[in-house]
Every structure is written in C-alpha cells, then in structure tokens.
Amino acid sequence: MRRLLLALPFALLPLAVAHAAVEHDHDHDEHGSLSAHEHGVGRxxxxxxxxxxxxxLESPAMNLVGFEHAATTDADKAKVAAVRAQLEKPLVLFNLPKAAGCVVATQELESPLFGDKPDTDDHDEDDHEAAKDGHEHHHDHSEIHAHYQLSCSAPGALKTLDLANIFNTFPATQKIQVQLISPSGQQGVEVTAKAAALKF
Incomplete structure (x- = not known):
C-alpha cells in the first residue's frame, strides 16, 4: 500500500502541471474564464x-462559425444552424469506426450563439471593472462547448482518435489540445491537421 501511495504524486504530476498552466493562463486572462481564449485553438x-x-470539445466560436457576435443577419443565423447540425453528428465529426458500434447516449451543445444565456455574473463584474478603471471593455468572446457520451459495443475497435474531420469541417481550427484517458493510460497531446490522429 505504501508503494502505491508513494507513486500517486508522480501519477498526478501531469494533472498538476496542466492545472498550473491553466492557472497561469487565468492570471493573464482578462476575460475571467478558466482557460485562455485563443482563436485557432480548440480543446x-x-x-x-x-x-x-x-x-x-471546447472552442472559440470564431474557429467553428467564423464570428463570435450574436447572429443577427440571416446569413449569420444560417451559419450557426449549419455548425450546430455538424456538431450534432459526433460519430461523423470524430470519424469513429463503425466496427466499434458506438451510439450517442447523451449530447449537450452550449453557446451564447445557440441562444444559451450568458453568465450574467461575469458581465456584471466586467462592467464594474470597466467603470472602476475608466475604460470600456468589449467582451465578444463566445465559446462553443460540445459534450458527448457514447456507448460503444466493441470499444476494442477504437484504436485511434482521428480528428481530421474536425480540421476539415472547421478549417479555422489550427490545433486542438487533447487530454486523453484510455485503458493504456493518460496523455496530453497537441494535434494539428497534418497530424490529426492519436492512439487510444
């Protein structure tokens, strides 16, 4: 038992480093979110x-839709609807092999662009900060969050996670920071369109 407890800090080290990186970003992030909002980069x-x-999947709306403001024109609304429809097909988007027998158990899509209410507490705080320092801050940083839970009858067929379709579908996405936990362990990898697959 003691040997296991001694190994635990080393097993958690990557998580601590990732957490420290998020906290570091938070220190410099004037928008108050937990992670940096960087165009071209998804998580x-x-x-x-x-x-x-x-x-x-978390991404600045700019990567997926091409803008971050509320959709007011018919063209913008059509673009948001098209992106939402693409995000509603995770089996295609993540290029999961049919042999794995995956079906969508649950899925949740959230974004102010989808009509979800923004967190008003953040805006009140931003307004207060703007009044305090005498500068007006514009916060048009919309994110899109997609959460999927899939049930796979043959998970052994999941050999790789291929994100090529995400890069092809959303070309403004330049890289995706991936945290993957699988039976073979945990890994943190940054993937690009040229190297879009990682092993489970």
Whole structure:
C-alpha cells in the first residue's frame, strides 16, 4: 500500500502541471474564464472507460462559425444552424469506426450563439471593472462547448482518435489540445491537421 501511495504524486504530476498552466493562463486572462481564449485553438477532453467514450470539445466560436457576435443577419443565423447540425453528428465529426458500434447516449451543445444565456455574473463584474478603471471593455468572446457520451459495443475497435474531420469541417481550427484517458493510460497531446490522429 505504501508503494502505491508513494507513486500517486508522480501519477498526478501531469494533472498538476496542466492545472498550473491553466492557472497561469487565468492570471493573464482578462476575460475571467478558466482557460485562455485563443482563436485557432480548440480543446478536447476524451475518456474511454469500458464501453463508455466521453468527448468534450471546447472552442472559440470564431474557429467553428467564423464570428463570435450574436447572429443577427440571416446569413449569420444560417451559419450557426449549419455548425450546430455538424456538431450534432459526433460519430461523423470524430470519424469513429463503425466496427466499434458506438451510439450517442447523451449530447449537450452550449453557446451564447445557440441562444444559451450568458453568465450574467461575469458581465456584471466586467462592467464594474470597466467603470472602476475608466475604460470600456468589449467582451465578444463566445465559446462553443460540445459534450458527448457514447456507448460503444466493441470499444476494442477504437484504436485511434482521428480528428481530421474536425480540421476539415472547421478549417479555422489550427490545433486542438487533447487530454486523453484510455485503458493504456493518460496523455496530453497537441494535434494539428497534418497530424490529426492519436492512439487510444
């Protein structure tokens, strides 16, 4: 038991480093979010546990839709609807092999662009800060969050996680920071369109 407890800090070290990086970004992020909002960069958390595959994609709306303001024109509304329709097909978007037998158990899509209410507390704080320092701050940084839980009848067929379709579907996405937990362990990788696959 003692040997296991001694190994635990080393096992958690990557998480501590990732957390420290997020905290560092937070210190310099004037928008008050937990992670930096960087155009061209998305984040994906993926976990395979038994027959359950969870995928959580977070991206600035700019990467997916091409803008971050509220959709007011018909063209903008059509673009938002098209992106939402693409995000509602995770089996296609994540190019999951048919042999894995994955079906969508649950999915959640959130974004102010989809009509979700923004967190008013953040805006009140921003307004207060703007009044305090005498400068007006414009916060048009919309994010899109997609969370999927998939049930896979043959998870052994999931050999790689191929994100090429995300890069092809959303070309403004230049890289995706991936945290992957699978039976073979945990890894943190940055993938690009040229190297879009990683092993489970």
């Amino acid at each position: 994906l958390n993926a976990a395979l546990d038994g027959q359950t595959l969870e995928l959580e």
